[in-house]
Amino acid sequence: MESRTHWLECHGDAIDRGVLGLFGNGPLSWTTASDQSLIVEYQRFGRNQAPLQLRIHLPAGLGKDDSVSFQLDRAFVADVQITRITPKPDAEQPISDGIRFLWSSNVGEGAILVTVSYQPEHIGFLTARISVGDAASVSMRQFVYP
Secondary structure: OOOHHHHHHHHHHHHHHHHOOOOOOOOOOOEEEEOEEEEEEEEEEEEOOOOEEEEEEOOOOOOHOOOOEEEEEHHHHHHEEEEEEEEEOEEEEOOEEEEEEEEEHOOOOOOEEEEEEEEOOEEEEEEEEEOOOEEEEEEEEEEOOO
16 A cells, blocks of 8 residues: 555656646746846747747847847757747848847837747757847756657
């Protein structure tokens, strides 16, 4: 009887962790990185080639001519397949350390929320540096399961 109780406790702990998000979706799976006015929400864990998202809160007016932009570093862009960005950027520019996404001044007043949908292409730790010009920069780190 004692071994059965132990077995149930062990499996119950694993189920609890899964429900809470330690293996994917759940309340513990999302975290936030921020620096000054840049806020990035992301999932701590994901699965290889399964959909994930970055939620990037961009402050308006940090770019030239009231445009809004952010950069993703080269390592992140090389390790994922970006499937969609909403709202759709007006322009994408390759830069020395990655890619810059730009929106014109008509994206709305105040901060805007940009959602980057992507799929990891490797197992293990996935890191990214998200920056808004020289004004703010944050790093994120995810673990990608097989």
